[in-house]
Amino acid sequence: MHVTTLCLGALAFGDATGYEINKMFEDGPFSHFLDASYGSIYPALTRLTDEGLVTCRTEQQEGRPDKKIYSLTEKGRRQLGDALGQQLAPDKFRSEFLFTVLFAHLLPRDRVRSLVDQRLAAMKGKVEDLSQADEEDTPGMDFARRYGHAVFAASIEFLERNRHLIEDAAIEEKAHA
Amino acid sequence: MHVTTLCLGALAFGDATGYEINKMFEDGPFSHFLDASYGSIYPALTRLTDEGLVTCRTEQQEGRPDKKIYSLTEKGRRQLGDALGQQLAPDKFRSEFLFTVLFAHLLPRDRVRSLVDQRLAAMKGKVEDLSQADEEDTPGMDFARRYGHAVFAASIEFLERNRHLIEDAAIEEKAHA
């Protein structure tokens, strides 16, 4: 599923600028399970406009560049529907933490402990974020939020119960590797 | 963390060919939380050889191309240690399933149900995979395996308990979007 499709999805929630779409990936409803950045969003919106899947109207502003507000066309809406009907790619997960942990037996104990502490703090923050329901959310958004909450909660519980497995394996001294 | 670093990590478990390293990402110990493919592994090994971080010896074979077996040098081992001491990037997670589910209220119920069924089946397979401990695993590998198991188990439980949230929201008719 290409960035163009993700942008169509973003616009299905209402008209938006490239800047606003980017925020949906950074902080918004997509942030926990999708990724996209300016470098791909702006070119995608241009391509979508060329193909007639979205339209663009410009709004003058003072001090800032003019706002380019994009809207889904009927053709774009159909294209999104098609994409959601295709075979989906399986989830992708990338964790430098787990990669690093594979070498716990070669790392100083302090390092491993700090790694786990940092991770626990980050995950507790995420669980906090995902605890707040929003009245305006679609059923899907609510489901995704609860899903994230459940997974992060399980992750935290696992880490707290099993951190000793890697901490005990780590080396006592402070030396590097 | 670049592919070169991941290759150093792979070679820290023993000498290997590019083909074997690829398998570590495809089926092996890295497969659940890392990604890399031929298109990046072979160039990475060339670069690592040029920089003296790995060495390469060639083994003749009949019928197949000669095996190029790579080994970590002392310099490579130090470089890996350094990388594991740096600030790690946070986990990245990409899910077309959750993206699609955001639009559950626009999709036919059959589609949503089939999506959940497919996902459950895939996840049960993963849990199965991750149930088998291996005597030869490092403590880190064992930890990562259990971690995956815990997270997938939580995921399955959540899906089974909450699938109705999106299935009830989906539209009754069979029409597309």
Place this chain on the structure above:
DNA sequence: GGATCGATATATCGGCGCTATATATGAGGA
């Protein structure tokens, strides 16, 4: 017995998308 398929093994090309950067300004905190 012939055909097809998957595993073994290396390598490159095209294109997609992230990271960083450029540009410009107003608001708010230090």
Place this chain on the structure above:
DNA sequence: TCCTCATATATAGCGCCGATATATCGATCC
């Protein structure tokens, strides 16, 4: 006063995935 953050668009560079090319052996299938 200065710096950082938010608003807003856009591109260049580069890293990496996916597809493809090449070659052979063993296994399965019909």
